[in-house]
Structures are given as structure tokens and as C-alpha cells.
Amino acid sequence: MNKKVSGSKNVTIKDVANKAGVAVSTASMALNNKPTISSDTKNTVLNVARDLGYHPTAAARALVDGKSSNVGLLIPVKVDSLFFSTGFFQKLIAGMNRAANEGGNMISLQIVESREETERVITEAYRTKNVSGSIITHPTQEMPYLDVINEVSYPVVFLGEPPRNFPYVDNDNYGVTKLATEHMIEHGHKRIAFLGGPKNLIASEARERGYRAALEQEGIEVQRRLIWRSRHDEQMAYQEVMNEAGKVEFSAICISVEEQMAGVYRALRDLGKSIPDDVALITIGDCQLAEHINPSMTTLDLHTEDLGYLAAKKLIRLINGEERQDSEIVSADLIRRQSCGCNTINGGDKSKLKVRNSSV
Amino acid sequence: MNKKVSGSKNVTIKDVANKAGVAVSTASMALNNKPTISSDTKNTVLNVARDLGYHPTAAARALVDGKSSNVGLLIPVKVDSLFFSTGFFQKLIAGMNRAANEGGNMISLQIVESREETERVITEAYRTKNVSGSIITHPTQEMPYLDVINEVSYPVVFLGEPPRNFPYVDNDNYGVTKLATEHMIEHGHKRIAFLGGPKNLIASEARERGYRAALEQEGIEVQRRLIWRSRHDEQMAYQEVMNEAGKVEFSAICISVEEQMAGVYRALRDLGKSIPDDVALITIGDCQLAEHINPSMTTLDLHTEDLGYLAAKKLIRLINGEERQDSEIVSADLIRRQSCGCNTINGGDKSKLKVRNSSV
DNA sequence: GTGAAAGCGCTAACAG
């Protein structure tokens, strides 16, 4: 077979039909694997198509069935707290990309800086049909464009729980923090600090509730002084710990997001505290640094790649009308390393670490 | 059965033409600002379109003029050295997005994990015309798919200099390192270490040459022992410095990429060296951490957002046949902070020192 | 100047 790529001329379905000696519609149906075509002709057509290097033109197909194969990833950059993430978006996109590939879709970036722009982008996506639906990150309490989405029934899947009844994919923010805090308690700690995120983030609030619940469940009093908050970055986490650590006694910290991890290490080092002997640590969210830092960090792996995968998968099904608008929670795994006191050797306990390829 | 949206039927150009009392072709020409239409009818049409919330369907337009409005960002994830970047992709995408918005384009993600996949993605982009061209990151020496690109004249712009004669946008890797090293020399340092990147990266090699050139220019002997190399991440940079620092004397380090910065700080701290008194530092590439870390880091701002902007702008012009295939170098600015010894107060001196002008 | 009509490549009716 000659896999010669014919330089300039575009191979259309007509060419395939001609070469295969069938009608265009037959070719079309064969290529789309319709049951009404005999497997003989189906094979013939498929072979000819492969030989000719035929690929259906996206525009023509989109024009016919009224929707494109592009799915949007809508990111409000103003919510920069997560955008400086060590690997969140990489993993997320890796997962989305995998789902998109499976469905023959492609991810289009919809980066917006304001509510007006968000509304414009969604409206245009709906009108131009260049993007058939979107995964929207970082839902906040005020999202006036939700009305627009509803009005035109634009398919969306949120990453994180949105204020209204839209489909979303998320971790169990309450549950993961509860589990993390419980793990500290299992290690015998009573005075456990919680380093949370900004108050206006919905996930931050849920994670704090999980922390409280774990303490209350064990009859440990929740102390205001032990609840700290910082922006999701190294520097702010460092400052918060430096500010608060002197005001109260504690033997463990539950760190609410991985971006804060490095700052906590730096602060404890500057304060002359050793990990995990003086202060034990656990962090919500796993990353490369957690594995390589010394001592290695015990984390809850939130399976962010799965999050992206499921979100995209759900969106594509939604677009294809294959699914009703429900939501999904991604599980988390505890990865025991050194910072909590579980292991003394470096590298940690990989027993619960699922093998995951290509974390982008 | 698909559920039909009751109120918001799709607004087509026909609706606009009808409402405006003109023919479809007139409406089309008016909307596309053709000179053959009287400004009176042009205004009428434009107003009606706005009132109706008309947006041209992407697929129909793409079908007619044989290309879509999507531009690809092709990222080979196997080259993960830069993908763990603290902010490179964020800035890059921000710039690309700005350019795309200006041209009415949208960025599509083309994430590939192997050469075969790269070839497949490019071929499909060309065949399906869902993506009209691509910005390709991380060119390496072996890129067999370049043949495919050439064969079908698929428009591409590389980020970084590719092996063959393709258009690209890049920083002056040689120049920036030379400037950085010169700055250390100006501070009186003679024994300057260079922490480079993996040997197989084209940019790494150029940056090392810049370092050598600066030393040679001042008659300072280049010492093998002072040339270090590590992967572009915190951990590997840390280890490399820990391994090499004891074997040789040095009073300054020129750090080749921002991802290595935190590792160098950590290593120097563990080695009991103070910055900048024992060891002065300068880093190629600016980032948030450089500003916030203590002492703050003197850097060369590579204007990564401009890089993305120019790359996308160039690609779009290429797609539209408005530009020949030339390349472009983005200038860099020296940002003087504390780590080099320029400033004692925090915050740094923003006075800018250009390396090289971009030709745009 | 403006309006009718011919496709762009594909899918899905409807005949054969």
C-alpha cells in the first residue's frame, strides 16, 4: 500500500466513494459505522479511506450536525489562587486531553479575565458553535453568567461545586480534610493546626469543616488560634505560619492545599522545628515536591488527572445528549510518607499509590 | 429526541438579511466590511445583527474558506523539563490568548506523548482543518514530522529554534546568559558557577555558550568544575548543587532557568552559605517566587507573555498568508534585586537593561 | 450598488 500523502489536493468523501466504487452516502455510512452497510463494502471503503489518507473535514461535519468537536476549558484567570498551582492544571489538562482523544474531541482554551468576558465567551461559543460546551473552573458565589448558560442550555460541567444545580466534578473537600485530620489524630496529636485557604473559596470552607468535624468526632476542642488561613502560594503560607506559630502550641499541621506546602517547610525550618518530631505534617493534594522534599510529605492524592478525565467525559456525554445532568465525586488516597511520622525511610509507602502514566 | 430550545432559535445571516430588508449576500458583505457596500446599508445590517445577537457559525465559515479559526498549541509532554515550570505556560498561554482574541481565533490544545502522535496530530489538523496551524514548543534535534509539515505546508511557528529553517520565536539564549554572567562579573566575581540544563536541549547549550563567552571576554578561565547541569526542577537543582558545591570554590552562581532557583536556595541554606554575601545569584527567567523569596532574586525577565503573543500573532499571519516565514527574538530585561548584591532593601530595582530588541 | 444562485464537504432523508 502506498501511504503517499497527495500534497495539495484535499481528499474528500467523494474521492473515497469513487475509488471504492460506491455512492457518497454509502461511503459516509460505512465510515460512520452505520449498521445498514454490509461489512464487505464497509471494509472496502475503510481501506480506501486509509489508503487515501482521508479525514472528514471538521467544518463540514460540524455544519451538518450543528456542533463542533471542540470542548472548552474555561478558566477565569482572576481567580489566580489556583493558577499558580504546582501541577494542578497540568494534571487536569492531561486528564481532559485523554477523555477528549477518546471521543475524537479537542480542547479549546477559553481564558477570561472578567465576568463580562465570561458571558461574551459563552454566548459566542453558543452562537458560533465553535465550542460545544465547557468545563468551567473555580466556581464562585457570584456568577451572573449562569443565567445565560441556562437560557441557551449551553452544556457545562463545573470543576468544583457551583452555587446552583449544575453538573460538576469535584473531590470530597470535606471528606479529604476530615481523613487527613483523622490521620494526625491517629498519630496521637491533639493540638493540630489547620492551614486553610481564602474564605471566599467554596472549597476552602468545606475543607475547614472537615477539619473541625474530625476533631469534634474525637472530642477534641476546636481552637480559633489553630485555624490559619493564607492564599494558595508558598510565600503567603510562609508568612501565615511565621505569624501564628508563636501564638499557640501545636504538634501537627493539616495543610489544605499543596501550594502551601513549601512555605510551611520553610517557616518551620526558620522556626527551628523539626519534621515530624516537633511538628507532624499532612497535605491535601499530592505533587512531585511532596515526594522529593526532605522529609517527604504525607499527602492525600486527589487524583486530579481523573478529575479532568471525568469532567471532560461527562461534558462530552452531555453534549451528545447521552447523560443527564448529575455530578461526580473523585476519591482520594492517603499516601503515607515521612512528614506524618508513618515512615522513617525516605520515599514513603507506595502501597496506596496507584500507577498513573504520564502526569503530563 | 433532542430537546429544542423554545425561544432562542439560531440566528442566521438570512434572518439578519430579512430583518434588514436586504439580500443575504449584501448582509454577508456588510458584515465582512467589504468596500462595495454603501455605509448606509452597512450600518443598518450591523445594527440588526447586533440586535438579533447574530454571530456567524464557525463551521459554515470554515467550510467556505477552507480553514478554521482555531490555532493549535502543540506540546510534547515527554519533554517535561519545562512543563513543571512555575509559570512559563501560564504566561505563554496568556500571551497567545491575547493574540488569538485580537484575531478572532481560539487556542486548541494538541498534547502529544510521542513522535507518532505528533505526526498523527499534525496530519489530522491538516486534513480535518479543525486547526489551521500550530505553535510547537520544545523543538529537539530529532523531529521526523518536520517532513510532514513541509510536505503539506502546514503553518507552524516554533517556540525555540528548531533544527531546520522553520519560523520561530525565542529569547536570545546566548545573549541573556552572557548578560547575566557579565552582571556577576561587574559585581567583582571571578569564580562564577553555571547551573545549566540537560545537554540535549538546544536552549541549554546556547545558554552555556553565553556563560562561557562572558567569562572569556573578561579573560576569566572557564573551569569544568564550575559548570553544573540539572533537570529543570527544584529537586534536581538542589542535588546538583549539593553534589558539586563541595568540590570547588565559587562566589556566584548563574542559574539557567527559574525552575532551578528554589533548589539552589535550599542547597545553599543547607550548606550554610548566605546570599549574596557568600554566594551571589542571578537567574534567567523571572517569576513570582523571585520577587517574594528572601533574599529576593535578581533575574532576567524573558517576557514570556510577549513570546506567546508574538508566536501566536506570527502564526495567525502565516495562516492568513500575510507574512513570510521569518523568525523573531524577544528581548530580556535585567531585574536587579538582592541576590546579586545590587540592593539591600527588598523589592529590587526595576530599572531595565535590554538585551536585544525584538524586530517587530 | 444590489440580489439570485452555486457550491464548500458532509450527513440523512428518501427512493430504487
Next chain:
DNA sequence: CTGTTAGCGCTTTCAC
């Protein structure tokens, strides 16, 4: 089962 045909929404000749 297969072939013919009518559009999807838009741009762009061509006549008027």
C-alpha cells in the same frame, strides 16, 4: 442494502 438529492450557514461569483 445502495444511490440520488436536499440542505447545514456562509461566501462569492455573476448577472441585474
